[in-house]
Amino acid sequence: MHIQKKYLPIIVSLAIALGIFIGGKLSFNDTSDRLFSSNSKKDKINRLIDYIDYEYVDSINTDSIVDVTVNRILDNLDPHSTYIPKTDRERVANNMKGDFVGIGVSFYTYKDSVTVIRTLEGGPSEKAGIKGGDRIVVADGDSIFGPTWSNDDIVAKLKGEKNSKVKLQVYRRGEPKLLDFKVKRSEVPLKSVDASYMLTEDLGYIKVNRFAESTYKEFKKGLDNLQNQGATKLVLDLRDNPGGFLHIAKQIADEFLEDDKLIVFTKNKKGKIENYLATRKGDFENGEIYVLINENSASASEIIAGALQDNDKGTILGRRSYGKGLVQRDMALGDGSAVRLTVSRYYTPTGRSIQRSYENGNEDYYHEYYKRIDNGELSDASNIEVADSLKFTTPKGKVVYGGGGIIPDVFVPIDKKMENGTISRILASGIMDYFVFEELDKDRTSFKNLSQDEFVKNYVVTNDDLERFTEYLNRRSRYKITFVAYKEEVKLYLKATLAEQLYGSEAHMQVLNTNDVLLKKVKELTTNN
Known part of the structure; x- marks a missing residue:
């Protein structure tokens, strides 16, 4: 709802009142009953809202005003304290839970139709016989195509209670009529480990995209499989990983650190310290570990990188990480919404905080990436700004710095070329996904007997393929784009996109990793050791 300027004084008043109430009541030693017990401050804010509801001359959506007010209060705390509206809370929770109940397809809305990119391996749709390229047009008698159906609406229709069944009608190219399927809904994993495979005969690779509830189990399964294949060295790829649960990061770090080694500690506003120590259950304590980070590796990713670096374990490669050293806790607000509030800071084993400054406000904080580009930090390690006052020393004498991210041991x-701005915008737009889908949809049979390994090693994207993509792109763009200097890079992304639609995220990573500068550096280091 649009709030007119004349109502801004109401919002400001509510912000002040709510700020007083929240600031005065957030004591984590109190029980929830005492925290929200009746008092004059709470009575005042409730009475004000009641006056607006029942006495104010115009009709006002007080729920909307309160939402805006809560957001404004949190904006003035730190960049990572956020409000989660009731409408978003289930989606946020599912994303961090690691699974949901559904039919097990990867899809997108293509020309107003629910189009299956691929079925998830072992999922209910695969078992029922649904295939990549199918269009789901009817679910339980309701047509689910057309511009009025959003992705959220479609997901809500296809999700349901575990073991419940949904009747689907599917259009499949080449079939004279719609196909009928009855699919039993089951738990569908939201994978947080994108890939786990061997790079060489003794070097394994695991890519983690976030730290959700299921991440440690996924990671441990991958690690066990790699060790069974002979891995004595491991690449843990945490690039572009925004973080997640601290205790999951602790469990993963524990796999590499000896008993009782400090992994991380937290400190709240009252100075209470909580230490997280390694246990006896680590299975890769004697292996070589290489951790890949970049400017988008944050929070739990930085906990692992910092724990290993400060304990003189393994090698951190890449570029300076994001710089998030604040710990949040979700707190229900009683109406289905919640606040994710910063309750403590975390510190690496040497005692450094890697939280970068947010003194100049949230907008400045979130635009630091562009400052790193402008000052040349992403290309030259000598341009990384460090403060001597934030210098720390590891047990073996290595100098490390706090105050704004983990600086890698080996800068790459x-x-x-691979992270060119134009290519990045094309990938983010999704147009390459559409092009690859349309090309694949012309004839899927040519890939029917091609294994993932054979595809990664032998499939070639031709210059003709690149030319067709360029024409496809330019028909849908105001600008005429040519890839004179980036032909091989774009062809690699086309192959990776095709690999993902055919085989999944691991094949996608395998293709991209064939030309990855950090992995080339790792292989160089392992060869020289």
Whole structure:
């Protein structure tokens, strides 16, 4: 709802009142009953809202005003304290839970139709016989195509109670009529480990995209499989990983650190310290570990990188990480919404905080990435700004710095061709996904007997493929784009996109990793050791 300027004084008043109430009541030693017990401050804010509801001359949506007010209060705390509206809370919770109940397909809305990119391996749709390229047009008698159906609406229709069944009608190219399927809904994993495979005969690779409830189990399964294949060295890829649960990061770090080694500690506003120590259950304590980070590796990713670096374990490669050293806790607000409030800071084993400054406000904080580009930090380690006052020393005498991210042991500059701005915008737009889908949809039979390994090693994207993509792109763009200097890079992304639609995220990573500068550096280090 649009709030007119004349109502801004109401919002400001509510912000002040709510700020007084929240600031005065957030004592984590109190029980929830005492925290929200009746008092004059709470009575005042409730009475004000009641006056607006029942006496104010115009009709006002007080729920909307309160939402805006809560957001404004949190904006003035720190960049990572956030409000989660009731409408978003289930989606946020599912994302961090690691699974949901559904039919097990990867899809997108293509020309107003629910189009299956691929079925998830072992999932209910695969078992029922649904295939990549199918269009789901009817679910339980309701047509689910057309511009009025949003992705959220479609997901809500296809989700349901575990073991419940949904009747689907599917259009499949080449079939004279719609196909009928009855699919039993089951738990569908939201994978947080994108890939786990061997790079060489003794070097394994695991890519983690976030730290959800299921991440440690996924990681441990992958690690066990790699060790069974002979891995004595491991690459843990945490690039672009925004973080997640602290205790999951602790469990993963524990796999690499000896008993009783300090992994991380937290400190709240009252100075209470909580230490997280390694246990006896680590299975890779004697292996070589290489951790890959970049400017988008944050929070739990930085906990692992910092724990290993400060304990003189393994090698951290890449570029300076994001710099988030604040710990949040979700707190229900009683109406289905919640606040994710910063309750403590975390510190690496040497005692450094890697939280970067947010003194100049949230907008400045979130635009630091562009400052790193402008000052040349992504290309040259000598441009990383450090403060001597934040210098720390590891047990073996290595100098490390706090105050704004983990600085890697081995700096590897950004690959300006693979991470070119134009290519990045094309990938973010999704147009390459559409092009690859349309090309694949012309004839899927040519890939029917091609294994993932054979595809990664032998499939070639031709210059003709690149030309067709360029024409496809330019028909849908105001600008005429040519890839004179980036032909091989774009062809690699086309192959990776095709690999993902055919085989999944691991194949996608395998293709991209064939030309990855950090992995080339790791292989160079392992060869020289």
